[in-house]
Amino acid sequence: MNSFGSLFRVHIYGESHGSGIGVLIDGVPSGIKLTLEDFTIDLSKRKSGKLGTTPRKEDDIPKIISGVFNNFTTGAPINIFFENKNTDSKVYTDFKSHPRPGHADFSATEKYSGFNDIRGGGHFSGRLTLGLVAAGVIAKKILNNVIFSSEIESIGLLDKTKFSEKLENYLIETRNSGDSLGGTISLTIKNIPIGLGEPFFGSTESVISSMLFSIPGIKGVEFGAGFKGTEFLGSKFNDCFIDKNGKTSSNNNGGINGGITNGNDIFLKVAVKPTSSIFKPQETFNFKEGSIQTLKINGRHDVAFLLRVPIILENSVAIALADLYLQNTKSIF
Amino acid sequence: MNSFGSLFRVHIYGESHGSGIGVLIDGVPSGIKLTLEDFTIDLSKRKSGKLGTTPRKEDDIPKIISGVFNNFTTGAPINIFFENKNTDSKVYTDFKSHPRPGHADFSATEKYSGFNDIRGGGHFSGRLTLGLVAAGVIAKKILNNVIFSSEIESIGLLDKTKFSEKLENYLIETRNSGDSLGGTISLTIKNIPIGLGEPFFGSTESVISSMLFSIPGIKGVEFGAGFKGTEFLGSKFNDCFIDKNGKTSSNNNGGINGGITNGNDIFLKVAVKPTSSIFKPQETFNFKEGSIQTLKINGRHDVAFLLRVPIILENSVAIALADLYLQNTKSIF
Amino acid sequence: MNSFGSLFRVHIYGESHGSGIGVLIDGVPSGIKLTLEDFTIDLSKRKSGKLGTTPRKEDDIPKIISGVFNNFTTGAPINIFFENKNTDSKVYTDFKSHPRPGHADFSATEKYSGFNDIRGGGHFSGRLTLGLVAAGVIAKKILNNVIFSSEIESIGLLDKTKFSEKLENYLIETRNSGDSLGGTISLTIKNIPIGLGEPFFGSTESVISSMLFSIPGIKGVEFGAGFKGTEFLGSKFNDCFIDKNGKTSSNNNGGINGGITNGNDIFLKVAVKPTSSIFKPQETFNFKEGSIQTLKINGRHDVAFLLRVPIILENSVAIALADLYLQNTKSIF
């Protein structure tokens, strides 16, 4: 179940500390121009190195193994591979017996009876989102007029209006205290065609949320007015149509009615939990010794992984929408 | 795309004012005892009639068309049908030209080029959730030790602590003013096995949210501490393991780590928007005449559809978990 | 796994001696004219009553439960139901303990631990092919210029060139001796667009054969020159292109190269085994008593079920091709 999509199909593989990670993308129409340079900007947005992110540095240079010929997509599956170069696995060895709180160590070890590769989180690592970003670059080419813009709305207790003033210190203090931060991010999508999405299980919200909750650390997704909107009266919540293109006076439904896009901006927000890896000592159960013990995590980690999430959010939603777009065959025959 | 699941597969069909609605359930193991009485309690929980719900009354008696023999499931597809009896379609005729705000009228009419059956919302009607409730009854039999309990957390601006005191009046006043209410509902799931869910696109959150966003009116889904949890430091958010069964001291992850159940309660919350159909006059665009006009909706509607959602929430999540449960083949070979 | 297709999706349900059988068809574009009369001709071709077929007579009148409004498809799932009227189940009761040779009695009873409905073959009955014929009627409307023509090539030892002269006696003699016949049927499909089918697992042959082997009694499928063609030299087998439309001088590949239609006629042949139900006494193992016993089958059966297969062949292949047709989104972007 590392696969997403019915026409634009994305398959993810690899481990954080194995030979590399990658993505196999099938169902891409032929004739789309695609070069390595197309990936540069989006991949660089995901990179670490800035304040609040991990000091692990990978060059993240994609290698196109298949499906592209003479700089155009051929219609055959596109395999994009990222080699792991900067791995340091010795610090992970014991996490099967005393799993890190917040991580998949315990649940994955139970699920796979201990055969899972736990180094760096293995297949559960945030590093696999590289593949989502790469696939999203192609998805955006399919959705060629659609515009994605994401924005960090809050980090920990800090609202975006206070970022310029207070964020730097907040990140430094949190890092120094060996702790971590989460936050919320919004995504606005403009120029989306009317009519994407399918009734019930293929609703636009279903498809997008299913994708978003596969990003490590996402714990909430809301569309339009979301949770806040439950406090409105219907007469306020309802978005009234005001012109012949279906434009609405408000957008509390986030551009989606009955699971189907109505041509207004898709607007959604996600909750990203604080990075699970913290340097502060924590308690965890030692399954070998049968007692609670104090765990001190070493290694290299993001103070606030969410700083790297906006491009992942954009591109993963682009994957979901490209699939809906290709599904949306003409309804009159 | 009216289908859900890979092993426990649910297909939904029907229209609000057609001959009936139903659900086709495939992949049900043989040998499960199943009689009409098994559906009675859950279906009655979804029924209208109470304060705040629509006066349209349907007997909602299921008819098992196939897949059950001598009161046991046979392993063949189970088709459960609900006849429509109490339909009144004359009030819906014009909604293709002047679509109701908040409804799928506009987006569906565009998608299906006007061939959609718009009477009573047609295939987009909340009435199709009957099929989800029925399928969930079977799903719960597959998950036979798992306990589902849902609770309305808020209605409009009213918190659950004030329901006994203020809800009745709130509903009456809202109804009298021709308006409607939404709210939030929580779901707690106990005794869920460890190890359900698949990495990435098959994460427990992905599968559940994909299901939940197919319920009409759901606009937000969060797990564990959800949006509120983004304000926590990592050291607070992380759930520490405290015994050999994987029990955690807190449950901010909602029983799911890395997309995989960790054996603690699954806890989630949904945002249900206010009922779109309101009696208060609203503005909408008249696509035939090319101008904004005032729309007065008649018919029979819920003031607060969310009052009927708890059992839909339980049973639809049961469907999602039954599918994950059947997928969870043993990991050591 | 009673489902077929990725865009044009067909789900089959029901049992031979239950309340009825049916088919749920999802992914049908909206705006296709569809009335009950559209089904009449194809369903009548499948009917029994002629020499060599079962005396069980059903009126086989379809009931459209959903997905059609004002005689046009709406884009929502179409449920077509056929009531069982003429059932006679008392003769089937013991087939779990002494299974009929050639039937699914033994394998299904093992698979479903005896909970399967064995009356009339239950869910394994040829009666479920009614749903395939009905779905095929819609598929043919999607493939509106494509022409299907099937022909019985042989019955038992009789070649089609001798049918007019000898078939009637052959069927009567076989019936009188309490035995049954199989045969081969060919299908020619004209005006199929170039480019249908997908590489590897979605090859046109894969998709069609997967469908055909779901028809009870089909034991072989070959395309173009098929098994006979393995005796040709490559220089004879290869079909040379002779005009700008891709017409070939021969058609040993059956209109398919590399799994993809080349615009020439699709030509295929199937092997239909002799009807398994025969009146002649046969030996079978009595699993209750633990010994071989003589079995005498009563009931009503076709001497040569294949006489009713041509329309099933046509329409089931139409389903497969309609799915490939809808998948074949334009390749240049």
Add this chain to the structure above:
Amino acid sequence: MNSFGSLFRVHIYGESHGSGIGVLIDGVPSGIKLTLEDFTIDLSKRKSGKLGTTPRKEDDIPKIISGVFNNFTTGAPINIFFENKNTDSKVYTDFKSHPRPGHADFSATEKYSGFNDIRGGGHFSGRLTLGLVAAGVIAKKILNNVIFSSEIESIGLLDKTKFSEKLENYLIETRNSGDSLGGTISLTIKNIPIGLGEPFFGSTESVISSMLFSIPGIKGVEFGAGFKGTEFLGSKFNDCFIDKNGKTSSNNNGGINGGITNGNDIFLKVAVKPTSSIFKPQETFNFKEGSIQTLKINGRHDVAFLLRVPIILENSVAIALADLYLQNTKSIF
């Protein structure tokens, strides 16, 4: 649609003259011992070099990119890659304008609007069957007691009883005349559990044939007595049960009743067409010049590709059966 399977999922990628080809295998249970040596025997059986096969030699050494840790499967997707080393593309350049008879050149060029990589057949090359063989190695480990044995039944006009005497000359003569050969191959599968396969579209024959017709050059598939069996009377064709394990006195159904395995040997036969690439001059249409021309194919090709097919046949069917095996969850609950 380069994907196969619902639980044991195989995704194929790569091109004949690109950087390499490979296979991504998802749904493999954790804890299966797997080393590079496990692939050696099966891959060597597929290799060229023997009389009648192409002189192109590739070392065909698999590289396991992901999903295996400490020589055991982890439960995560297994990516197996084969580098292309011995490519010679200059001879393929013109096949879009004058397509080779029997190949996918024309149909693929039409489908992909000329953007397909046509070098060496590109994604349509028989080289991609390497991935099937590799995935089959793992499938066979899942089916650990099942025994596969394949046999070439005929080559061109030569029956297997005459191989020792006449095959060598036949191959040499055919090669010298610039021509090619096809043939038939049988596969016998022992120790298969009872109850695999699903009714209708998931029948064992459907799943296997769907896989087999994805192997380049396969033009016919039959089970049990197949086409020959259509000449039998029912009383001869029917396989009588003779012991408490369901053993039958004959096996005309090829081990499958009603689409479900009955525990007897699965027996099937395939028709492999003669290799399409021949050195003899052939006529084809030159789409650039608009006239028929004589085509002389150079490059390196198999005289009889079917000589390399037996292991592909075994392992690809193993993939199909492994998927059915994992699906076959217990039927009593």
